[in-house]
Amino acid sequence: MSMVDNKGLASEVVETIAAWMLGLLWILPLLFAIWTAIHPSAYVAKFDLLAPITAQNFITAWESAPFARYFLNTMLLVTGILLAQFVLCTLAAFAFARFEFKGRDTLFMLVLVQLMVAPDVLLLENYITIRRLGLVDTLPAIALPYLASAFGIFLLRQTFKAIPKDFEEAARIEGCSTLGVLWRVYVPLGKPIYLAYGLVLVSFHWNNFLWPLIITNSVTTRPLTVGLAIFASVDQGIDWSIICAATLMTSGPLLIAFLLFQRQFVQSFMQTGIK
Amino acid sequence: MTGTRNTVHAWLLVLPACVLLAAFTHIPIITTFIHSFYSTPKPRRPSRFVGFDNYEAMLADPIFWKSLWNNLLYAGVSVPVSIALALAMALFVNSKLRGQGALRLAYFTPTVLPMIAVANIWLFFYNPQYGLIDQLLKPFGVVGVNWLGSQGTALWCLIVVGIWKEAGFFMIFYLAALQQISTELRECAAIEGASRWTFFWRVSFPLLMPTTLFVMINAVINAFRLVDHIFVMTGGGPDNATSVLLYQIYVVGFKFFDQAYAATLTIVLLLILGIIAIGQFLLADKRVHYQ
Numbered sequence: 261m262s263m264v265d266n267k268g269l270a271s272e273v274v275e276t277i278a279a280w281m282l283g284l285l286w287i288l289p290l291l292f293a294i295w296t297a298i299h300p301s302a303y304v305a306k307f308d309l310l311a312p313i314t315a316q317n318f319i320t321a322w323e324s325a326p327f328a329r330y331f332l333n334t335m336l337l338v339t340g341i342l343l344a345q346f347v348l349c350t351l352a353a354f355a356f357a358r359f360e361f362k363g364r365d366t367l368f369m370l371v372l373v374q375l376m377v378a379p380d381v382l383l384l385e386n387y388i389t390i391r392r393l394g395l396v397d398t399l400p401a402i403a404l405p406y407l408a409s410a411f412g413i414f415l416l417r418q419t420f421k422a423i424p425k426d427f428e429e430a431a432r433i434e435g436c437s438t439l440g441v442l443w444r445v446y447v448p449l450g451k452p453i454y455l456a457y458g459l460v461l462v463s464f465h466w467n468n469f470l471w472p473l474i475i476t477n478s479v480t481t482r483p484l485t486v487g488l489a490i491f492a493s494v495d496q497g498i499d500w501s502i503i504c505a506a507t508l509m510t511s512g513p514l515l516i517a518f519l520l521f522q523r524q525f526v527q528s529f530m531q532t533g534i535k
Numbered sequence: 536m537t538g539t540r541n542t543v544h545a546w547l548l549v550l551p552a553c554v555l556l557a558a559f560t561h562i563p564i565i566t567t568f569i570h571s572f573y574s575t576p577k578p579r580r581p582s583r584f585v586g587f588d589n590y591e592a593m594l595a596d597p598i599f600w601k602s603l604w605n606n607l608l609y610a611g612v613s614v615p616v617s618i619a620l621a622l623a624m625a626l627f628v629n630s631k632l633r634g635q636g637a638l639r640l641a642y643f644t645p646t647v648l649p650m651i652a653v654a655n656i657w658l659f660f661y662n663p664q665y666g667l668i669d670q671l672l673k674p675f676g677v678v679g680v681n682w683l684g685s686q687g688t689a690l691w692c693l694i695v696v697g698i699w700k701e702a703g704f705f706m707i708f709y710l711a712a713l714q715q716i717s718t719e720l721r722e723c724a725a726i727e728g729a730s731r732w733t734f735f736w737r738v739s740f741p742l743l744m745p746t747t748l749f750v751m752i753n754a755v756i757n758a759f760r761l762v763d764h765i766f767v768m769t770g771g772g773p774d775n776a777t778s779v780l781l782y783q784i785y786v787v788g789f790k791f792f793d794q795a796y797a798a799t800l801t802i803v804l805l806l807i808l809g810i811i812a813i814g815q816f817l818l819a820d821k822r823v824h825y826q
Contacts (some may be wrong), residue, residue, distance in 0.1 A: 263784075279627035282620070283641040286703065290644060292667060293656045297627070352552035359545035367549065374560045376812045380760055381781065381804055384788040384797045385563035385570075408555035438544055467649035469763040470781075474789060485651045489767055492655050500659050507655045511648050518647045522640060525647070530711040 297504040304500050317505035321491075324502075326479050327509065330487035333399065337472075337483055338465045341403050342458060349412030354442050356413065357420035358428070368417075374410035380470050387474060401475045402483065406465065412457060419453045420446050454527030459521075466514050484510045559606035564805065574660070582795070589799040598783065598802065599776050605690055606779040610758035613697045618750055620702040622743070625709030626735070639710075642703040650700060654767035657696045661768075679738050686776045693777055697763050701757065705750045712746040713739065752815045759807060780804045 296304055303311040321327070355361075355390070356368050356486050381388055386405050387396075395401040423446060431441045447454075469485040476482045484491075487508045492503050508515075571589055576582035593599050630640045645653060660667045661682040667680065682688050716739060724734045762782045765771060771778035771786065778786070781804060788797035 275627065275630065276632050278623075278640055279632055282624065282627070283638045285656070287641040287644065289653075289656050289660065289699070290648075296659070315572060348552040348555070351548045355548035358586070359541055359548070361542040364545070366554065370561065371553070371556060373564075374556055376808045377560055377564065377758065377805060378760060379559050381808070382567065382801065383559065384784065384794060384801065385566050386559055387788075388566075388794075389558065389563070393543040404555070405559035410554040410556065412618040463647055467651075469649070469651050469766070470785070473766070474785070482799040485649050485763075488649075488655070489651050492658075492767065500662075503655055504659065507652045511652045514647055514649075515644075518644070519640075526639065526643060526707060526710075530707055 261421060293504045296501050297508050299501065301499055301501040317501045318509060319510060321502050321506040325487060325491045325506070327484075327487065327491075327506070329479055330482055330484045330510075333481060333482040334485075337402055338462055340399070341406050343463050344403070344407040345409050345412050345461060346454065346458075348408050349416055350442070350447065352408070352413045353416030353420055354446060356374060357417045364481055371410050371413055374408075375414070380403035383471060383474055386471075396475060397477050397481050399443060399481055402472045402481070405471065406468075409461075412461075415453065415457055416450065419450045423449050438515055455524070459525055459528040463514060463518075567798045567801045567805070570795055571802050573795055575793050575795040585795075589795050592796065593799050593803075598778065600802075601775050602780050602783040603778065603780045604802070605775075606759060608690065609694055609697070609779060610755055613694050613701070613758055614751060614754040617698045617702040617705060617754060618747065620698065621705035621750065622709050622747075624702065624706040625713055628706070628710060629713045642706055644703065645700050646704040646707075648700075648763060651767060653696060653700050654764035657699075657764075658768050661692055675701035679720070684773055686773055687768055689773060689777045693764060693768060696768070697758070697761070700764075701754065705754065708750050709743065710745050712743050716742055748815070748818055752811060755811055756808065758802060780807075 265453075298313050298315070299311045300314055300316070352371070356371075357363065390396055390401045390404065393401075395404070427445050427449070428441050431445050436444060467485060469489070472483050473486050473489070476486060479487075488506060491506055549563075572584060572586060573582045574580070574585050574588075624638075624642045628635050628642070631637065663679050663681045663684075664667060666682075669678065669680065672678075672680075680688070682692050688811045702790060720738060721734065724738060729737070760781060761778060762785070765779065765782050767778055769777040771782050780800060784797050784804065787793050
C-alpha cells in the first residue's frame with residue numbers, strides 16, 4: 261500500500277514541477293516586458309535587482325505618439341460594435357429561436373457561413389464596398405463589417421431556445437407585444453450570456469488589427485493596435501524600454517480588467533465555447 | 536392570419552443582421568469569385584474577362600506556392616502542438632495542484648493580449664543582441680543568431696509565438712469539458728485500480744473528443760486568418776520565408792494594387808476554409824457517440 265502511495269506522490273511531484281515550469285515559461289515573456297518597461301534603457305536585458313525603477317518610459321511613449329486619441333478611437337469603436345451587435349444579434353436570434361417562417365433554416369445556415377469566413381478574409385472586396393460608400397478612413401468603416409455576427413446570433417439563439425415557452429406565454433397573456441416579450445422575458449434571462457459574449461467581443465475588437473490597418477490612415481481614426489504597430493516600427497528605432505512601455509500601456513486596460521475579473525473572463529470564454 | 540403576421544415579424548427581426556452579413560460576407564464571396572476571372576482595372580485599361588488566366592498565373596507563381604506551403608507548415612505544426620499543450624494545461628489546472636489559480640492565470644494571460652503587443656514583446660526576444668533567447672544561449676556558444684532574419688528560422692519563430700498566444704485559449708475549452716466528466720467515473724476507476732494514466736487514455740481522452748474537434752477547427756481557422764504578428768515581426772520576409780496566404784493577399788491587393796490576382800488568391804483561401812467546414816460537418820456527426 262505504501263509503495264502505491266509513494267508512486268502516487270512521486271508522480272504528483274513530477275506533475276507539479278512540470279505544471280510550474282510550463283506556467284513560468286508562459287508568463288516569462290510578459291514579466292520580461294514589464295521589467296524592461298519600468299527600468300531605464302541602460303538596463304535592457306541586464307538584470308540587476310537594484311536597478312532603479314522609473315515611469316519615464318511610459319511618459320516618453322505617451323508623449324511621443326497620440327496614444328490618447330488612439331485610446332479614444334478604440335473605446336468608441338468597441339462600444340459601438342458592442343451596442344450594435346447586442347441589438348442586431350438579439351433581434352435575429354429571437355426570430356431564429358422562436359418563430360416559424362419559410363426559409364428559416366436555410367437562412368440560418370447562410371448566417372453560419374460567417375463563422376468560417378470572417379470579414380478579415382475578404383478584406384479587398386470589403387475595402388471596395390467601403391470606398392463606394394465613401395467611408396474610407398472613418399470609425400464606422402472599421403465597425404461596419406463586424407456589426408452583425410454569426411457567432412452572436414448562434415450563441416443567443418441557443419440561449420433563447422433553452423428558455424421555457426411558458427414564460428413567454430405568461431407575458432403574452434399579460435398583453436406584451438413581440439418586442440415586449442423579448443425585452444421583458446428573454447433578454448433578462450439571458451443576462452449571464454450577454455456578459456460572457458460582451459467580454460469575448462470586447463477583447464476580440466480591442467485586439468483586432470488587420471482590417472483597421474487597411475481602412476484607416478490618419479490619427480483621428482486609428483485604433484490602438486494600429487497606432488502601436490506604427491509607433492513601434494517608425495517612431496522609435498530600437499529603444500526597447502519605450503516600446504515595451506507602449507506595448508503594456510495599450511494592452512493595459514484589458515489586462516487589468518482581466519486580472520480583476522479573472523474568474524468571469526475564464527467563465528465567459530468557457531460558456532461561449534461550450535454552446 | 537397570425538401566420539403571415541408572424542412571418543412578417545420574423546423577417547423584420549432578422550433583416551438588419553442579414554443585410555449586413557450579406558453585404559460584408561456573402562456578396563463579397565461572390566464578387567471575389569467573379570473578379571478572379573477578370574483583369575485588374577487600370578486607368579486606361581478597363582477590366583475585361585480573362586478566363587482562367589489569373590489562375591494560370593497563380594499556379595506559375597513561386598511566391599504563391601511558398602505562401603501556401605508556409606501556411607500549411609504553420610498550421611501543421613502550431614495546431615497539434617498548441618492542442619497538446621492546451622490539454623496538458625487543462626489537466627494540470629483541473630487536478631488539485633498547489634496554486635492552480637495562479638497557474639491558470641499564467642496560461643491564460645497571453646490570450647488577452649493583442650497579437651500586435653505579443654509580437655512586439657517577442658520581437659525583442661528574438662533580437663540578436665539584446666534578446667533573451669540569445670542571452671540564454673550564450674553559455675552554449677550560440678551568439679548573434681538573427682532568428683527572424685534567417686530563412687531557416689523565421690517561420691519557426693512565428694510558429695512559437697502563435698502557440699504561445701493560443702494554447703491558453705484552447706485550454707479553457709478543455710477545462711470546461713473536464714469539469715463535466717463526473718467524479719463518479721473517476722471514483723469507479725479508482726476502485727477498479729486504474730492508474731490516473733489509464734484513466735486519462737481510456738476515459739477522459741475519448742470523452743474529450745468533441746472538444747478536441749471543436750478546438751482543432753478553431754485552431755486551423757486561426758492558423759489561416761491570424762497574420763498580425765507577421766506585420767510586426769518579419770513583414771513576410773526574409774525573401775517570403777514567412778509569407779502566408781492572407782498576408783500575400785494583403786501584399787498583392789494593397790501594395791501591388793492587383794485586385795484580380797488578390798481575388799484569385801482569396802479563392803484559394805476560401806476553398807481551404809470550405810474544406811475545413813465540410814470536414815467539421817462530417818466529423819461532427821460522430822460526436823453523438825460520446826454524448
